[in-house]
Amino acid sequence: MKTNIILLWILTAYFFTLAAVYTVWSIIDKGQVEWAGTLAIGLSGALTVFIGFYLQVQLKNQGGLLPEDRLDAEIDDGDPEIGFYSPWSWWPIVLAAGAAVAFMGLAVGYWVSLYAVPFVLIGIVGWTYEYYRGYFAR
Numbered sequence: 001m002k003t004n005i006i007l008l009w010i011l012t013a014y015f016f017t018l019a020a021v022y023t024v025w026s027i028i029d030k031g032q033v034e035w036a037g038t039l040a041i042g043l044s045g046a047l048t049v050f051i052g053f054y055l056q057v058q059l060k061n062q063g064g065l066l067p068e069d070r071l072d073a074e075i076d077d078g079d080p081e082i083g084f085y086s087p088w089s090w091w092p093i094v095l096a097a098g099a100a101v102a103f104m105g106l107a108v109g110y111w112v113s114l115y116a117v118p119f120v121l122i123g124i125v126g127w128t129y130e131y132y133r134g135y136f137a138r
Helices: 002-030 035-062 091-108 110-128
Strands: none
């Protein structure tokens, strides 16, 4: 986390310097400030300030170093069990197909999204209940 904080503060200085250079350059070139680029670069700097400050406060409040920051840490020290994943499941593919048709319907016509509703519902129900029936029932 310390490395991330340092990188974010370096990015902050870079973005704010770049915003100043961009503003001066646009004034020299066109005679006026080009607001879209100046605001975009400045707000990128503000975003890195927010994230860097938040991470710095979190590092101070956590009361110790993360395994990623220790030189003597093992790989398993920072590897918690995040959740359960079933690699043989076909239900995410069904759900992704339904979501793809639904988003295509937003681009083509709302009526196409109506064809996606059964795929999405079947995909959600199948993925939710796949461990209640069949070979992997618990």
